[in-house]
Amino acid sequence: xxxxxxxxxxxxxxxxxxxxxxxxxxxxxxxxxxxxxxxxxxxxxxxxxxxxxxxxxxxxxxxxxxxxxxxxxxxxxxxxxxxxxxxxxxxxxxxxxxxxxxxxxxxxxxxxxxxxxxxxxxxxxxxxxxxxxxxxxxxxxxxxxxxxxxxxxxxxxxxxxxxxxxxxxxxxxxxxxxxxxxxxxxxxxxxxxxxxxxxxxxxxxxxxxxxxxxxxxxxxxxxxxxxxxxxxxxxxxxxxxxxxxxxxxxxxxxxxxxxxxxxxxxxxxxxxxxxxxxxxxxxxxxxxxxxxxxxxxxxxxxxxxxxxxxxxxxxxxxxxxxxxxxxxxxxxxxxxxxxxxxxxxxxxxxxxxxxxxxxxxxxxxxxxxxxxxxxxxxxxxxxxxxxxxxxxxxxx
Numbered sequence: 195x196x197x198x199x200x201x202x203x204x205x206x207x208x209x210x211x212x213x214x215x216x217x218x219x220x221x222x223x224x225x226x227x228x229x230x231x232x233x234x235x236x237x238x239x240x241x242x243x244x245x246x247x248x249x250x251x252x253x254x255x256x257x258x259x260x261x262x263x264x265x266x267x268x269x270x271x272x273x274x275x276x277x278x279x280x281x282x283x284x285x286x287x288x289x290x291x292x293x294x295x296x297x298x299x300x301x302x303x304x305x306x307x308x309x310x311x312x313x314x315x316x317x318x319x320x321x322x323x324x325x326x327x328x329x330x331x332x333x334x335x336x337x338x339x340x341x342x343x344x345x346x347x348x349x350x351x352x353x354x355x356x357x358x359x360x361x362x363x364x365x366x367x368x369x370x371x372x373x374x375x376x377x378x379x380x381x382x383x384x385x386x387x388x389x390x391x392x393x394x395x396x397x398x399x400x401x402x403x404x405x406x407x408x409x410x411x412x413x414x415x416x417x418x419x420x421x422x423x424x425x426x427x428x429x430x431x432x433x434x435x436x437x438x439x440x441x442x443x444x445x446x447x448x449x450x451x452x453x454x455x456x457x458x459x460x461x462x463x464x465x466x467x468x469x470x471x472x473x474x475x476x477x478x479x480x481x482x483x484x485x486x487x488x489x490x491x492x493x494x495x496x497x498x499x500x501x502x503x504x505x506x507x508x509x510x511x512x513x514x515x516x517x518x519x520x521x522x523x524x525x526x527x528x529x530x531x532x533x534x535x536x537x538x539x540x541x542x543x544x545x546x547x548x549x550x551x552x553x554x555x556x557x558x559x560x561x562x563x564x565x566x567x568x569x570x571x572x573x574x575x576x577x578x579x580x581x582x583x584x585x586x587x588x589x590x
Contacts, residue, residue: 201229203570203571205567207566210556210559211223211224216244216477218245219477221563222277222280226273226274229350230270230273234270235256235484238254248281250499251281252278255276259272272295278292280345283520284483286532293378304353308320309321309322313390313395316370316371316391318376319348320395321366323367323510327360327361327362328362334362336404337366337404338355338408339367339405339406340355340367340407340408341367341408341416342408343408343411343412344484345488347375348368348374366401372489377487378454395569405426405429406426408431413435414505417517418506424514428515429515429516429517430518431520432573434521438505439454439505440532441528442497446472456550458499462495462496466495469495474561482494506539513540515543515544516545517543518571520549520562522562523550524559525559527560557569
């Protein structure tokens with residue numbers, strides 16, 4: 195497997211860019227800069243004027259992509275295009291060509307081809323990154339099984355996953371229903387029963403004793419899957435998320451979780467009416483439309499009602515493995531109380547470890563964007579003493 199553009203886990207962090215734009219737009223800029231490098235932040239800062247709307251960011255990222263491509267920086271170009279695509283509505287005709295270009299480039303750059311894992315009516319693309327840097331006859335230190343959340347492509351994570359593989363760990367990574375190509379190419383929406391895709395992937399690769407890692411919304415999905423899948427011996431919620439409805443409603447209006455749940459039970463026409471008003475805000479409109487697309491729902495009220503089922507309250511007590519819960523001090527998506535609440539409800543877990551990342555560490559945002567290297571080093575250090583000696587999460 196090629197290692198060009200593998201992520202340097204010890205590199206100087208990108209940090210939190212001081213952009214005078216809404217937090218979510220600044221967060222997304224840092225998200226893509228993590229892949230390209232710190233020079234991306236300087237290129238974004240140099241934009242004039244700095245965008246404040248989704249349409250403006252689409253144009254800006256496409257402008258940066260053209261400049262990168264003209265300079266022979268194809269990796270940077272496809273990442274900038276993906277950044278532009280992120281803000282495009284679902285019916286934008288530019289979405290699919292950008293996706294195809296990005297995915298094909300990443301597969302070629304990292305020399306990875308997906309296995310096709312059947313799961314119900316879907317076919318999940320799953321990538322197997324072999325462990326590297328081992329001595330002759332030495333087994334992989336562990337096997338990670340990794341998936342994303344609400345709006346990422348698993349191919350975005352190849353640089354980071356290649357870095358983990360480079361430290362002696364086998365990594366199997368996949369998109370499930372509602373994610374990546376399963377949504378974009380097959381039209382299969384998100385399922386709340388995340389143990390189904392996880393179990394299908396474990397069975398396909400004949401895996402046992404794995405470290406299961408869920409990113410963003412995957413922090414909720416990973417607890418759900420581990421509650422029903424005993425092969426998930428170590429479980430990482432990167433970041434913690436025990437109630438997606440709480441997250442979704444707070445993007446519209448910051449209210450306590452109990453009020454959000456009551457709101458989701460109002461008559462559908464009333465929910466649709468109030469959200470129609472909220473959708474006048476650019477980022478709220480994008481979030482609601484994206485939510486309906488991911489969940490396969492046709493009205494905002496139905497999206498919120500499905501979101502109400504994406505919580506861990508009824509299953510957390512069934513998780514038996516070791517659990518690591520990560521959180522950002524200033525996560526603008528996930529309210530901090532979810533960390534303590536999730537930790538308290540993991541009553542059957544062998545161990546529960548929590549880690550809050552701070553502004554001083556450069557990764558106080560969601561999923562530790564700004565210093566992903568520190569997040570990965572934290573997971574690796576937590577995992578090491580939990581691994582069975584001489585087994586390393588090998589295939590069954």
